[in-house]
Amino acid sequence: MRRIRCTALIFAMLLLASPVLAQETVKLFVYEDGYVQVEISIVPDNYTEPLIVPVTEHAQDIIVEDSRGNPIDFQETNGSLLIYPGSAELVRVSYYTPDLTSKRGIVWTVNFSSEVPFEVLLPDGAVIVDLSDIPLRINGTSITMPPGNQSVSYIIENPPTGKNQKSGALEVLLAFGGAILIGGVFFIWWRKRAGNDGGETKADPIEGALESDELREEERLALKYLLEHGGRASQAEIRDALGIPKTTAWRMFKRLEEKGLVKIIRGRKENWVELKR
Numbered sequence: 688m689r690r691i692r693c694t695a696l697i698f699a700m701l702l703l704a705s706p707v708l709a710q711e712t713v714k715l716f717v718y719e720d721g722y723v724q725v726e727i728s729i730v731p732d733n734y735t736e737p738l739i740v741p742v743t744e745h746a747q748d749i750i751v752e753d754s755r756g757n758p759i760d761f762q763e764t765n766g767s768l769l770i771y772p773g774s775a776e777l778v779r780v781s782y783y784t785p786d787l788t789s790k791r792g793i794v795w796t797v798n799f800s801s802e803v804p805f806e807v808l809l810p811d812g813a814v815i816v817d818l819s820d821i822p823l824r825i826n827g828t829s830i831t832m833p834p835g836n837q838s839v840s841y842i843i844e845n846p847p848t849g850k851n852q853k854s855g856a857l858e859v860l861l862a863f864g865g866a867i868l869i870g871g872v873f874f875i876w877w878r879k880r881a882g883n884d885g886g887e888t889k890a891d892p893i894e895g896a897l898e899s900d901e902l903r904e905e906e907r908l909a910l911k912y913l914l915e916h917g918g919r920a921s922q923a924e925i926r927d928a929l930g931i932p933k934t935t936a937w938r939m940f941k942r943l944e945e946k947g948l949v950k951i952i953r954g955r956k957e958n959w960v961e962l963k964r
Contacts, residue, residue: 713805717797717813718953719843721788727780731772738770738778743786748937748958750781756942758934783953793842800836807832813841893962896948905929905939910948910962918962922951925960 710730715723727740742749744766751761751768753775762769772778789796794816797807809815809828817840824831830839896902897910909925926936940960943949952959 711803713801713803715787715797715799715805715807717788717795717807717809719810720953721790721795722783722785722953723787723797724781724783725787729772729778729780730776731778738768738772740768740770740780741766742768742782743784745786746782746784748781748783748933750779750934750937752779752938753777754779756938758938794840795842796838796840798836798838799832801832802834804831804833805837806830807839809839809841810843812844814844815839815841891964893948893964896946901946903939905931905935906943909939909943909960913949913960913962918964920960922958922960 710732712728714726716726717723725742725746729738729740731738742763749761749763749768751759751770753759754777757775759773759775759778760771768780770778770780787797787799789798796817797809799805799807804823807830809830811828813828815825815828815830817838818830818832819838820833820835822830822832832839893910893914897907902910908929912925912928913920922936922940926933929936931939940949940951940958943960944951948963950961950963952961
């Protein structure tokens with residue numbers, strides 16, 4: 688009986704909720720493996736009513752926050768997010784999904800339906816081969832599409848093959864050899880100078896961050912965990928080791944990435960975190 692009442696309550700709230708139409712911006716960041724990061728920014732018209740934001744079936748790492756990065760309450764129901772903006776002047780929704788892309792041969796296609804114009808940012812090296820409609824703007828691999836059910840098809844250029852590739856490889860080897868020689872000379876000079884200066888060397892940024900007061904406790908523990916495990920680990924592994932919720936961990940990794948301490952590597956099944964040394 689309680690379950691029926693809860694379902695009825697959610698349904699009633701959905702009827703009262705405001706559909707996301709006005710003052711909304713949408714960006715799609717497309718990765719080489721077909722995953723897409725969807726970022727939606729909304730300025731609520733009515734702070735007393737919840738917002739409805741549709742999401743894909745396999746949405747992952749869902750984050751709903753305000754302009755300062757503070758989490759905002761939400762519920763997942765019927766393929767949508769029911770968001771309670773409270774006093775937030777801006778609502779940011781972010782998630783990853785493999786549902787928006789498909790591949791046929793070497794051609795990738797992004798399909799997305801939106802009631803507002805949206806921007807698609809393709810991977811580096813992408814070449815657009817087809818569009819479902821006339822774009823509002825194109826700037827390199829960034830395309831702004833009009834509202835509606837739209838698609839963007841592209842291919843990712845491969846490196847040159849055959850004779851040109853061999854020639855290029857030879858040039859790379861020669862350049863690499865020269866770089867090693869120059870690097871060796873510089874290293875010897877640097878060692879001598881370091882010895883003359885009392886052996887002072889540039890501080891490790893990770894060690895410096897750990898010794899500073901700028902990190903939160905969970906950030907410090909995450910960096911120590913990475914140091915103890917070869918500088919790289921999956922987000923799930925770190926999250927389980929620290930015993931923190933998924934959304935808390937995701938925000939923590941984003942903060943560390945913005946500080947230039949780690950790099951987030953998106954995998955097909957899970958994300959990885961790597962120290963930047």
